[in-house]
Each structure stands twice: as structure tokens, then as C-alpha cells.
Amino acid sequence: MAGLINNLLILLLVFQNSCLGFRNPLSVFKRYKDTASSLSNECLGNNRPVISLGLTDFALDIRMPGVTPKQSDTYLCMSLRLPVDEEAYIVDFRPQASMDTVHHMLLFGCNAPSSTENYWDCDEGTCTDKSNILYAWARNAPPTRLPKGVGFKVGGETGSKYFVLQVHYGDISAFRDKHKDCSGVTLHLTHQRQPLIAGMYLMMSVNTVIPPGEKVVNADIACHYQNYPMHLFAYRVHTHKLGKVVSGYRVRNDQWALIGRQSPQLPQAFYPVEHPVDISFGDILAARCVFTGEGRTTETHIGGTANDEMCNFYVMYYMEAKHAVSYMTCIQNINPDMFRNIPQEANIPIPVKSDMVMMTHGHHEETKKTDDGSSLKQPKREEEEVLDQGFHIEEAVDWPGVNLKLGQVSGLALDPKNNLVIFHRGDRVWDGNSFDSSFVYQQRGLGPIEQNTILVIDPNNAEVLDSTGKNLFYLPHGLSIDKDDNYWVTDVALHQVFKLGTHDKEPSLILGRSLQPGSDKYHFCQPTDVAVDPVTGKIYVSDGYCNSRIVVFSPKGMFIMEWGEETSVDKAKPGQFQIPHSLALIPEFGQLCVADRENGRIQCFKSETGEFIREIKHKLFGRELFAVSYTPGGLLFAVNGMPHPGDTAPVQGFVMNFSTGEIIDTFIPVQKSFEMPHDVVASEDKTVYVGDAHAKTVWKFMPTEKMEHRSVKKAGIEVQEIKEAEAVIEARLKNKPVSTESQKKWEKHHMVEQASSGISIILITTLLIIPIVVLLAIAVFIRWRKTRGYGADTEHKLESSSGRIFGRFQGKGSGGLNLGNFFASRKGYSRKGFDRLSTEGSDQEKDEDDGTDSEEEYSAPPPPPVSSSS
Numbered sequence: 001m002a003g004l005i006n007n008l009l010i011l012l013l014v015f016q017n018s019c020l021g022f023r024n025p026l027s028v029f030k031r032y033k034d035t036a037s038s039l040s041n042e043c044l045g046n047n048r049p050v051i052s053l054g055l056t057d058f059a060l061d062i063r064m065p066g067v068t069p070k071q072s073d074t075y076l077c078m079s080l081r082l083p084v085d086e087e088a089y090i091v092d093f094r095p096q097a098s099m100d101t102v103h104h105m106l107l108f109g110c111n112a113p114s115s116t117e118n119y120w121d122c123d124e125g126t127c128t129d130k131s132n133i134l135y136a137w138a139r140n141a142p143p144t145r146l147p148k149g150v151g152f153k154v155g156g157e158t159g160s161k162y163f164v165l166q167v168h169y170g171d172i173s174a175f176r177d178k179h180k181d182c183s184g185v186t187l188h189l190t191h192q193r194q195p196l197i198a199g200m201y202l203m204m205s206v207n208t209v210i211p212p213g214e215k216v217v218n219a220d221i222a223c224h225y226q227n228y229p230m231h232l233f234a235y236r237v238h239t240h241k242l243g244k245v246v247s248g249y250r251v252r253n254d255q256w257a258l259i260g261r262q263s264p265q266l267p268q269a270f271y272p273v274e275h276p277v278d279i280s281f282g283d284i285l286a287a288r289c290v291f292t293g294e295g296r297t298t299e300t301h302i303g304g305t306a307n308d309e310m311c312n313f314y315v316m317y318y319m320e321a322k323h324a325v326s327y328m329t330c331i332q333n334i335n336p337d338m339f340r341n342i343p344q345e346a347n348i349p350i351p352v353k354s355d356m357v358m359m360t361h362g363h364h365e366e367t368k369k370t371d372d373g374s375s376l377k378q379p380k381r382e383e384e385e386v387l388d389q390g391f392h393i394e395e396a397v398d399w400p401g402v403n404l405k406l407g408q409v410s411g412l413a414l415d416p417k418n419n420l421v422i423f424h425r426g427d428r429v430w431d432g433n434s435f436d437s438s439f440v441y442q443q444r445g446l447g448p449i450e451q452n453t454i455l456v457i458d459p460n461n462a463e464v465l466d467s468t469g470k471n472l473f474y475l476p477h478g479l480s481i482d483k484d485d486n487y488w489v490t491d492v493a494l495h496q497v498f499k500l501g502t503h504d505k506e507p508s509l510i511l512g513r514s515l516q517p518g519s520d521k522y523h524f525c526q527p528t529d530v531a532v533d534p535v536t537g538k539i540y541v542s543d544g545y546c547n548s549r550i551v552v553f554s555p556k557g558m559f560i561m562e563w564g565e566e567t568s569v570d571k572a573k574p575g576q577f578q579i580p581h582s583l584a585l586i587p588e589f590g591q592l593c594v595a596d597r598e599n600g601r602i603q604c605f606k607s608e609t610g611e612f613i614r615e616i617k618h619k620l621f622g623r624e625l626f627a628v629s630y631t632p633g634g635l636l637f638a639v640n641g642m643p644h645p646g647d648t649a650p651v652q653g654f655v656m657n658f659s660t661g662e663i664i665d666t667f668i669p670v671q672k673s674f675e676m677p678h679d680v681v682a683s684e685d686k687t688v689y690v691g692d693a694h695a696k697t698v699w700k701f702m703p704t705e706k707m708e709h710r711s712v713k714k715a716g717i718e719v720q721e722i723k724e725a726e727a728v729i730e731a732r733l734k735n736k737p738v739s740t741e742s743q744k745k746w747e748k749h750h751m752v753e754q755a756s757s758g759i760s761i762i763l764i765t766t767l768l769i770i771p772i773v774v775l776l777a778i779a780v781f782i783r784w785r786k787t788r789g790y791g792a793d794t795e796h797k798l799e800s801s802s803g804r805i806f807g808r809f810q811g812k813g814s815g816g817l818n819l820g821n822f823f824a825s826r827k828g829y830s831r832k833g834f835d836r837l838s839t840e841g842s843d844q845e846k847d848e849d850d851g852t853d854s855e856e857e858y859s860a861p862p863p864p865p866v867s868s869s870s
Helices: 002-019 026-033 336-341 382-388 723-733 740-809 819-824
Strands: 050-052 057-063 074-081 088-096 104-110 132-138 150-154 162-169 184-190 196-204 217-224 230-238 243-252 255-262 271-279 284-291 312-320 327-330 393-395 409-414 420-424 454-457 464-468 476-481 487-491 496-500 509-511 527-532 539-543 549-553 559-563 580-586 591-596 601-606 612-616 625-631 635-640 653-657 663-667 677-682 688-692 697-703 710-712 719-721
Touching (some): 088 132, 217 327, 217 336, 255 271, 393 663, 420 688, 476 580, 487 527
Parallel strands (some): 580 625
Antiparallel strands (some): 050 057, 088 184, 196 312, 409 420, 420 454, 580 591, 653 663, 710 719
16 A cells, blocks of 8 residues: 555655656657767766756767867867757856967857757858857856856757857877867856846947048948846957957947946956946937058958957846847947937057967958869958857738739849838730740830839738839849939840930930840840949949850949850859859948849959959759849848759748858748748848749748747748737837837737636646545545455554554655655755858740740749748
8 A cells, every 4th residue: 555655655755746847858869879979088078968967957068079279270060959849048158278288269159050960160140040158268268157046048949959069279299299179168057046037238349441541441330229237247349350349339318437447358258247237218328440451562451360350249148038039139329410429438549468468360361262263251250250249030920912913923122211112023924925035025016014014012901002124025034223212124126225214204314225145245136134333333234145245334334344154064163154143232241133034143342353262152042033223231131943853952031241251041931931032131120022934923021130020830831910918018118108009909808818827827737646646545535445455443544544644745754755865865866056054045934825835944844833931
């Protein structure tokens, strides 16, 4: 009898722990020990990545798996999966490194490491998805301590599931003995919910230019803070060689409060905020980097090499868990005039001893060239990851523009007012009957398109604000808008380029000869796109489907130059094209980037000379890359084509770091599916639009940080709008009155949440009580049977035995069953606490009337669309 009840008690305890969500990390160790990197025997580090620290806590040892760097300034990366699926919180970091061997370390959190190898060269990148910096350590830097009750949230449905450790080995003279290194960091994690969640706020200058020889140049950054209160506890600064001092401030009521100030030539770790600083709704976060151009003979721009510069100010903060945002950025200067009042200390360089200066910051001096003249990718260093951090875009599923009635969408652009402008083909389609073998248009008898082919769309509600282009075009293709709000378009049937004012009925400038294909300076052959330099007014034309060149004209349409040639049979070389399909000007870098469609790549050139600079090509592009767009802030956006039979790269959109060319995000729509995404355009606030020639649709995508008021369910089928809550919150934070309707809606939503929470508590309580009731019922039943069968004497013994057992359960009596002692007697228990086809191809779509294949991209019909999940 005693054995039965003891077993029931043990089952009860196990059941209770399951209901409460407690999970001993030892139980997941076996699951991961076989896949964890095995450390070299020469390493002194712990070869167990998961270490139990009790019922709710565990340590995660993230170490290099016994590596020997072969040259100085080597960056090596390794990854480790979070060994639990549920949410966990990092509450402490303990570096396991020596400044004798390691220059610095960075720890990232993400869901898709760049490699599955035990370790890899960080030139391949750290993560293929968004990533957040969680921790940084550098030689001679103080440790980063999280305040009590503060943790970085990982795991669960929304947190990072992988950790990627990046280690910079600066001077490798310490490895002359060929020993192996296992440097890293040990994390202390807990399953206990933390009341305060840590996050990272990044302030970054993106358009600073440092003139040669200039003694002092300031880079200023400032943004309004419009969120729940956050408390700052650590900061980090970063520039390259020209940086003298970086300072960060909170500005409230014109009063400047110092967050942190440091020389970027000192170890770039996180330093504690000396005096606690809280940030509230309406405050301004401001930062200044002071540079010098002395010693330079050319302008220095923001970029990723040692000859470029950067201006970054990081802040670690914590917020209440219910309002927590894990990553925020600021890349603007909302009020340059305010910096007239910046404290004088921000302009004074901090003296640095020569032995404390960081070793060349780990950047190579310049791009290396291969024998064929192509450029090798710059090694990706830790600060080139800056644009990668925390950036992700998703479809704005409530935007009604996706339902606009359009023809084949061929071009997109944004006007000076940030309105979306769509160039489409109305009732005209490009099919196999459109051109003869000499590229002469065969359907002139149809006349020009009778519908307005240019539509101006409100970016918020997709209302058509204006329209033009009726009876002008035969087969629209590319669209661009200059700084004076003129439309620049290409027509592949007319073989011409047009400049059209927003309210003009006729073009003010025409390049090319109508319906005459050619390849001299007066003719085009199916020109695809056009771009106009905002500074010089030069006109760049990508020509085209049957030519392989970029042609440059003066603002008045005079021929200046051209570059490009057909692609070689064996391999596409720099400056060769196979349908230059889309153009993106990057004025601040003096570059023109071209979507070289059938070669599945982006080529960038000096816009003044046409000199090849570099190629951006990824396996994920597949065989075709249709369009490219650039937005200030250093981001490139692109879309590829449908995969050919046997190919695996899905049709999707890409976000890339312009400095490095690395993919930092991919995106697909939720509503409908990409069929032939033909053009892409992005605004300065990173809102992205994609137009599809086959789906005859335009999608809108937005950064997730702008979509915090939405909750998109799995697969994006259902969207819950809580804009009313946002209005109430903002009004409360600003102490403004709230509309009655918004207030009622928000309160109703809040009550539902509270009810759901209450139901959860009742359910858990009920599940805990049921086993006890069952246990008592069993005990009573047994007692009744014993009494009936054995009489009083047995009854007396049962009563004594039961009393002793329940007494022990309650912790009474000598030899009682104390839970602490019970589990302590089990082996392994510890009481330790928290101690992407040919050149004849075109824009083809299916002809629904006769069932034949219509043409853009004609020579090989695309396969059926892959599912959006591929």
C-alpha cells in the first residue's frame, strides 16, 4: 500500500512540473550532444554545451571547436542551436577568452546561420536572416552586466533559435605553436520569465562625406523616440580610422543628458552607462561622431572597407516585458539645427595611448582584382553587419492595392511626394506574335493602348490620384521619375524612350526612332529601363532585349557614351550583358547598378565612366534576376524569376546590404503568389512595392518594425488589427484625450485578453487539483476495502500507515518525505541556483484566349508556380 501511494505521489509531482512548464535542461542534453561541435582535446573548455543549473536554469557554453587561424585579422564563426524550444532568457554573459589570442568577439542571435559547418570563415556572413547583436567582448574591455530582472528573450515562437559566435583573431603570433583555440562565451539562461526584456537601439549615419584634409567633420544623427519607456544601461561606439570621439545623448525639453561618450580607437565593447538614463515617448535620441580628413587625398564616404568610414552608436536597453521591442534603429537627422546646442564635450577628442589603439580595425584596404578583372568580395567584418541587424519586411496584407484592376505591370516608381506610380499595359499583352525575327513590332494595326497606362496611387489606401499615358504607348516597359516629377518611360514595341510631364499630353523628349530597332546612337532595340541622375541630369538607358549595352545621354538627349557587350558562350564576364533589364542609380556612391537578367546577377559600374566595379550574385537568385532598386541607407532590393525545371531557387524578393552585397532578408507575398515579379521600388522608409507582369498585381511590403500594430498568424492567413490600441497608447503617452469609440474598442480587446489569461489560470489550477482528488479517492476506496475485508486491526494499521505517508508528504515526522531531500537523493540533481532563356526572351504571359504562350521571357515557358513556402 505504501509503495502504491509513493508511486502515485511521484507521478503527481512529475505532472505538476509539466503543468508549470518546468523543464530540467539535463533532459535535452542528449538531444544535442551528438550534433554539438566536439572540442579538441587540446582545449581546456567544457565539451558539454549544456550545463544544468537546476530546475529552471542552465548554462550554454558557446566555444570555437578547436581552431588555429592561419593569418592575422581572421574572422571565424560557429553556431549553436538553443537546446530548448520554449522561451528562455539570457541573464548573464561570461567571456571565455584571452586578449593574448582574441582581439574581440561578437555574439549574434538569429534563426538561420550562414553555414552548417562546425565553424566557417565569417566572409560567408553570420546569418542568412535577420540577426541581433547580443553581446560583444574586446581586449581590455569591462564585462557587460545585465541588471537584475533583465534578460534577452530567445527561443519560443518569436525569439532567436541559434547563436552565432564571431571571433576576430587579430595578431596570430600567439599561434606559432599551432595550438587550438576554444574561445567563446558562456551564457546563463533561465526559463523563468523576466519582468524586463533587454534590446538594442542602433544610431547610424549613412550619408556622411569627409573632405580630404578637413580637420574636423561632424556626423550627426537624431530621431524622435515614439515607444514605451526604455531604460539604458550600456553603450558601444564604432568608426574606422578617422573617428576621434562618438557621443550619445537624450534630449528632453532642450536639455541634453549624456548616455555615453568614448573614443572609437579604444576597444569597442559595451560600456556601462555611468548615470542611469530613461527614454520616454517624445524624447529625442541624438549622437555625434567627430572625424578628421587629415592625411586623406580623396573624399571619404560611409562604407565597409578600411578606406571608408562608419558612424555607429549602439545602446543596450531594457523595457517592461509586455511592451518589449528587441531591436530599433535610427538613421536620420530630424533637426540639424539642434546640434548647435550639443554639449561641448562631444567635440573634444579623447586622448588614446598608442598601446590601446585597436589593430587596423580588421578591415582590408581595398578590393582585390582577379585575372579576368572581376572583383573579389570584401571580407565581411563585424560592422558591415550593421544594416543586417533586425531588418525584416513582410507583406502589408491589408493594403487594397493588390486588388487594383491592371494590365501587365511592367514598371514601378515613386514620385517626389512618395506616391506609387504604376506603368502597365492595359489590355495589351506581349506574346509570341508581337515581334518578327528582326524585332520589328507586328501588331501596329492595333494602334496605341487606349487606356491610361500611368497611374498615380496613394501609398496608404491605393486610391488612384491621377492617370495619364492614354493613346501613347504600344508595349510599356520601364519607368523612372526624376527629381522634377517627370516620367521617363521605355516602350519595347516603339524601341523608344520618352520624357513626359505629369500633366503633359505629349512627350517633351523622345530618344530612338519609332518602330525601328537598331544598335547605333540613334536607335534602340527593345530598351528596358531608364534612369536620370538627380545631380548631373544625365540619362542612362538599358538597351535591351536585343542589344547588350548601357547608353548615356545628356539632359537634352545628346549621345555621350555607351558600354557593354554580349555575354560570352562559356561564362559571363564583367561588363557583358544578357538582357540588361533594370537600372538603379546610387548617387551618393556615384554608381549605376544593372539587373543583368539572364545572367542572374547585378553588375555595378561607375556612372561617370562605365568602369566595372563589382558583381553581386547569389545561388538564391537562380538563373534570372529581373529588377533592382536602391534606397538611401545602404539597402538594395531585387526580385528574381521563376525557377526552371530542376532548379531549386524559389521566386522571391531580396534585401541586400549594398556595401557587402550580402542578402539580409528575403520576402514573398501572402496574398496571391509571385509569378513574374517584373519591377521593384523602395522608399526611403524601406516600404517596398513589387509589380508582377503575369499576376497583373502590385504588392506592398513593409519593415516589421512599422507593423507592430499587426499580429499575423502562421502562414499569414489571418490578421488582427489593433490600431485602436495604438491610438489609445499614443494618446495616453502624450496625455491627450482618447476618442470614445477607440477607447471602447481597446478596452473590449483588453478585457478579452484578461479573460483569456484568467481561463488559463483556472485551467492550470484545475489540472493540478484533479490528481489530488483522484489520489484521495483511491486512498478512501482502499481504506474501505481493507476495512471490509480485514477488520479493525487492519484498519488501525492502515490508518497508521496512511498517516505516516501523508505526514511525510507534508514534511512532518522523522524520516518524512521532504521534496528537496527526495530530489536531492536522485543522481545528477544540484542545488545550485542562478550561480533566378534566351536573348529573344520577353515579358511572356499565358494568352487566355487561344491557349498559346504570350511573350515576356518567351523562349522557354516557365514551369508551374512553386508554392509560397518553397
